Amino acid sequence: MAVHTATPHSHGQVLPFRESLLAILGIAFVTMLVALDQTVVGTALPTIVAELHGFELYAWVATSYLLASVITVPIFGRLGDYFGRKPFVIASIIVFTGASLLCGAANSMLFLVIARGLQGIGGGMLVGTAFASIPDLFPDAHTRLRWQVVMSSAFGIANAVGPSLGGFLTQYYGWRSVFYVNLPIGLLSVVFVWRFLPHLRNSKHEGPIRIDWLGAALIALSLGALQMLVEELPKHGVTTYTSVLGVLAIVAFGALWRWERRAAQPMLPLDMFANRALSTLFLLAVLGGFSLFALLFYAPLLLQGGFGMSPQEAGLVITPLVVCITIGSITNGRIVTRLRNPNLMLYVGFVMIAVACLGVGVATRSTSHAVLFVIMLAGGLGLGFVLPNLTVFGQQAAGREHFGIATALLQSLRMVGGMFGTALTGTVVTHFYRHGVHVALEDANAMQWLAHFGDPQILIDRNAQAALVAELAKAGHNGALLIEQAREALVGGIHLGEVIAAVVAFVAVVCSRRVPPVKLTRTVEPPVVAE
Structure with a gap:
């Protein structure tokens, strides 16, 4: 295979403007594929369970996907550093789209869970390689930040239309259509990536490459055990099973650390953790993921279950949170390159996230929609300031040799933080409720009515709620009062969970001081084009 060094164009990009646009559109379609799938499937899940039965596997529809993706993100991020990202991006689209077809054809919950696991492998490959393709195309950090607006817009569109699209497709075309909708997007993605994304490789990895398969296996074992522990601990507490998972995770992480110190070409280069900037950014990714997921998952539950809003009302209030992530990212790209100290955007972003979590944590039913709107707007802008900068700062600190694994670790650790955020907040909410x-x-x-109130979903489903109130009234109980008391318990739990998320975000503000001043330099090392 012949290789030659790509010469960056005058604006800090490997390709001319037209080719750059088409290449990043291909990556944007890829990321939209994953983001859209994550939002549309949740809406369809109750209908899926009603048809396929197997409620005991309900949670595994999401868990199998998360488990597979968390494991594969860092592994394929590193393999992309070695062999270039284009082959893995194409393979991941094929795997993800094929798994979507299998999900839509599922005739049992077990089949669906297995297909979702395969889909998670494709999703992890996508996240681990697609995001790292951007610094390959745009070695200059200034240019990269401007082009990342396309990615942020793709995510914003997918997150904004996902829930509504999921509900529409499920209602009018059946739940299988929420998986089949990935097919045209996947086809469009593979055409764009195949045609316009160049095959770029890191020149420092020329020569024979020994893949660290044991390191990959230990990454899978450690992250898999951690994922399962975080999933099971809030539901069942400390049991023999969760204790075994905890011990397995600790032993696997210890073995991974010892092995990677000796490996010639480690899957997880430990020298990254000795880099003060990178290690702090990794920590900030965990803290940011904690607050992000606590806000995204429980603010809608507070509005609908706690305050009694309709899905339409709640959706209107939540919209600024989702839309302003994109607006914040666009604004960030315009501002951060003009600052003498780009790190300031991390401070501002985490403060806004903390304020949003705290705002949700003190909001009451009498809080006006305008105030809630401002709270969500602050949260969205804060996330728009933090998320792209964590990635760009991490890539800048890692250098071209570790672009893929550093980018992948930032994504994985944000997911790990999100797991902890949803697990801890969920435990608090469940206990209070x-x-x-x-x-x-x-x-x-x-x-005797305790089982009927076991799930806060009763506070959202108005038809089930009305039927329960009527049954309670027949039995001589004040059903409306009991529903109201259940709402108060739910609100109390979510309030405490969001306050904890706000504290975590404020801790991130303090930790941001440990990030050495980032220099978004225009001096770049050109990548290598593999032909």
Whole structure:
């Protein structure tokens, strides 16, 4: 295979403007594929379970995807550093799209769970390689930040239309269509990537490459055990099973650390963690993921289950959070390159995220929609300031040799932080809700109705709620009062969970001081084009 050094154009990009636009559109379609799938599937899940049955596997539809993607993101991020990213991007689109076809054809919950796991492998490959393709195309950090607006817009569009699209497709075309919708997007993605994304490789990895398969296996084992532990601990507490998972995760991480110190070409280069800037950015990715997921998952539950808003009302209030991530990213690209200290954007972003979490943590039913709108707007802008900068700063600190693994680790650690955020917040919410409901029913001598209040979903499903109130009234209980007391318990739990997320975001503000001043230099090392 012949290789030659790519000469960056005058504006800090490997390709001319037209080719750069077409290449990044291909990557944007790829990332939209993953983002859209994550948002549309959740809407369809209740309908899927109703048809396929197997409620005991309900959570595994999401867990199998997350487990597979968390494991594969860092592995393929590193392989992309070695062999170039284009082959893996194309393979990941094919795997993801093929798995989507299998998901749509599922005739049982077990089949769907397995297909979702395969889809997670494709999704992990996509995240691990597609994001790292951007610094390959745009070695200059200034130019990269401007072009990343296309990626942010793709994510914003997918997140904004995903829930509504999922509901529309499920209602009018059946739940299988939420998976089949990936097929045309996948086809479009593979055409653009195949045709316009150049095959770029890092010149420092020329010569024979020994793949660190043991390192890859230990990454899979450690992250897999951690994922399962975080999933199971809030549901079942400390049991023999969760204890085994905890011990397995610790042992696997220890073995990974020892092995990678000796490996000639480690899958996880430990010298990155000795880099103060990178190690701090990795920590900020965990803290940012914690607050991000706590906000995204539980703000809608507060509005609908706690405050009794309709899905349409709640969607209107939440919209600024999703849309302003894109607006914040666009604004960030315009501002950060003009600052003498680009790190300031991390401070501003995390402060805004903390304020948004705190705002949700103190909001009440009497809080006006305008105030809630401003809270969500602050959260969205804050995320738009933080997320692209963590990636760009990390790539700048890592250097071209570690672009892929550094980018992949930032994505993986954000997902790990999100797992901890949703798990801890979910544990707090569940404890407060169940305790509040238990006390209310006990005071009303209605403990036989405890199972009906077991899931906060009863506070969102108005039809089920009306039927329950009617049944309680027939039994001589004040159903409306009990529903209201359940709402208060849910609100109390979410409030505490969001305050914890706000504290985590403020900790991130403090930790941001440890990031050495980042220099978004225009001096770049050209990549290598493989032909």
